[in-house]
Amino acid sequence: MAEAERMSRVDTAWLRMDNEVNLMMIVGVWLITPGITLQALRERVADKLLKYDRFRQKAVQDAMGATWVPDPDFDIAHHVVHATLPRVKGQGERAALQALCGQLATTPLDHDRPLWQFHLVDGYEGGSALVARVHHCIGDGIALISVMMSITDGGADPPKRRRRGSADAEAGPHEGDWLADAVLKPLTDITVKAIGMYGGGVAKSMEMLSHPQQGLMGSLDMAKQGYQVVSDVAALALMADDAPTLLKGKPIGRKVVAWGEPLPLDAVKVVGKALHCSINDVLLSCAAGAIGGWLRAQGEDPTGKEIRAMVPVNLRPLDKAWQLGNRFGLAPLVLPIGIDNPVERVYAVRQRMRELKGSYQPLLAFAVLAMAGLFIKPVQDAVLGMFAKKATAVMTNVPGPAVPLQLCGSTLRQTMFWVPASGDIGVGVSILSYGGGVQFGLITDQKLCPHPQEIIDRFEPEFQQLLLLALMLPWGDEAESL
Structure with a gap:
């Protein structure tokens, strides 16, 4: 045992x-x-x-x-x-x-x-x-x-852990303080000093998390690194509460879920190639369009509005996923729900995704979660409640297996999952690719959105608009390479 x-x-x-x-x-x-x-x-x-x-x-x-x-x-x-x-x-x-x-x-x-x-x-x-x-x-x-x-049929067993304390023991749950290893290596002594150039208060708060004995992991541009960290700390601390919409409010704790039929992943790739966007840009734009369209149908004008979705960002090597535990940060992704033009909206999403690249916000959010685990529950709730005020939804976008799997000799033909939301967030968005298809799922609080299928049903029409526009573009020889 x-x-x-x-x-x-x-x-x-x-x-x-x-x-x-x-x-x-x-x-x-x-x-x-x-x-x-x-x-x-x-x-x-x-x-x-x-x-x-x-x-x-x-x-x-x-x-x-x-x-x-x-x-x-x-x-x-x-x-x-x-x-x-x-x-x-x-x-x-x-x-x-x-x-x-x-x-x-x-x-x-x-x-x-x-x-x-x-x-x-x-x-x-x-x-x-x-x-x-x-x-x-x-x-x-x-x-x-x-x-x-x-x-699933043919699924791998977890790697066998050797006796703890042996020289070649498999790194597992006892591998030491993972927070220090994964989060604080980018915030080493030189980085903390760089932060000090821009604000002593921030530097002191980071030194509370840092281990002075840690060596420098790779060469760092001190000023650039410090400026980026300070910017991201400020962005998290000063981020305004999210825009008020029908999806933002006090939940009642009764959940409703919905999902749609998968879209062909190859078609999504075609749209992304035609518009010089990633697959994620295309799918997130469709999700933003579906939410904006639903708000209009409810009599709320989303023009000019944006909402934030907290997006999990993996912070572990994928070959260590079997070790379980939570090793992810959170990035606040802005969804431009108020842009009606589908091409303008997909480019707006692309720009926001680019702004997140290189950000320390996921690492900083992970550090907040780690510190929250040290507090008594009322203090933890207050800290995490600040995150909830700044977002309308939690969103996951996960690539699954490219071919259908088998379970006990039968075919796993479709799959969907939802991650939970913290605080008073009442919307969970899931985008999952599996077996050559990609689909959109929602879990909502009954008070905020009693019929999430109405949003789901807008996802494919949003995609079809982008697909039609993509197919109308001049392709030339590029079409042969798809």
């Missing part, structure tokens, strides 16, 4: 971040054809997922934080269960599954057990639907996608 482990500061912050309107669960949906049995799923989970210690451990809080402790009463029957779709007269299967996801997103996990659960729905659209719920303190989206892939 796995031994007890002290929880990291960042994971502790996520553990304590549950509130009355937002639970810190990552919720995912897998659509599987043909259907699989509960017994087969339990056997696969026991054989693969339980090789990761976290899924056998429960989180025990104390005055100083929390500890991962093996659950002596672990029973897979508590974690892999059957679920029945809530049926309303005249409601289709997808709407019923979306209603179930909304219910589960607002149902707390049992903190006396390991913080995860799978719900298998039999007979969904001729196959099965699997709804997964995992508390964010176990891992971030990148880590959990990597781990979830392990239960």
Whole structure:
């Protein structure tokens, strides 16, 4: 049985971040054809997922934080269960599954057990639907996608950890203070001195986080590096609260989810190539257009408005994703929802994405999360509440496997997941590519947006506008290279 482990500061912050309107669960949906049995799923989970210690451990809080402790009463029957779709007269299967996801997103996990659960729905659209719920303190989206892939047919086991203390031990959860390694290496002694050129107060605050004995990791342009850090600190501290819209307000804690059919990824690439934009630029522009169009339909004029979405930024090597835990920062991405012209909007998104490149804001946001894990919960809530005021949504944009996967001999034909929002943020946006398609999903608070499918249904028309314009452009010989 796995031994007890002290929880990291960042994971502790996520553990304590549950509130009355937002639970810190990552919720995912897998659509599987043909259907699989509960017994087969339990056997696969026991054989693969339980090789990761976290899924056998429960989180025990104390005055100083929390500890991962093996659950002596672990029973897979508590974690892999059957679920029945809530049926309303005249409601289709997808709407019923979306209603179930909304219910589960607002149902707390049992903190006396390991913080995860799978719900298998039999007979969904001729196959099965699997709804997964995992508390964010176990891992971030990148880590959990990597781990979830392990239960698919041919999925890899986690690397075996050697005995702790051996000279060649595999770096794992005990590899030391990861905050210092990943966040503070760019903020070494020379960088702190550079910050001091621009403001002693900022320099002192960074020295609280820094280790004086750390060496310089690579050559740094002192003035340039210091100016960038100071600029990003100021940007985070002085960022105004987000623009008021129907999507910004006090949630009531009842969740509604929606998703659409995938768009062909090749078509998205065509648009990006024609407009000299990235795939992300195209997709985020479509999301901004869908939200702006929905606001207009509700009688709110978004002209000239922008909203912020906090976007997770991975801070770990991808080959270490199996280690679980949270190792990501947050970047405030501005979505120009008030630009009606689709080409103008996609170029506006491209410009905002470029402005984020090279920014220290994700690193600084990670440091804030780490420090929040040291505070008592009321102080942590106050610190993280400041982030929530400055954003309308949390957004994830994740590239998944390029070919469809198999689970227990059946095909995983479609997948979607949502990350939780902190504080009073009531909108979660997910863009996920998988099996040659890319799709848009939403989870919203019922008070702020009771019918998120109305936004989802605007995503493809926004894309079709860009595709039509792209195909009308002069291509010449470039078309042959697509």
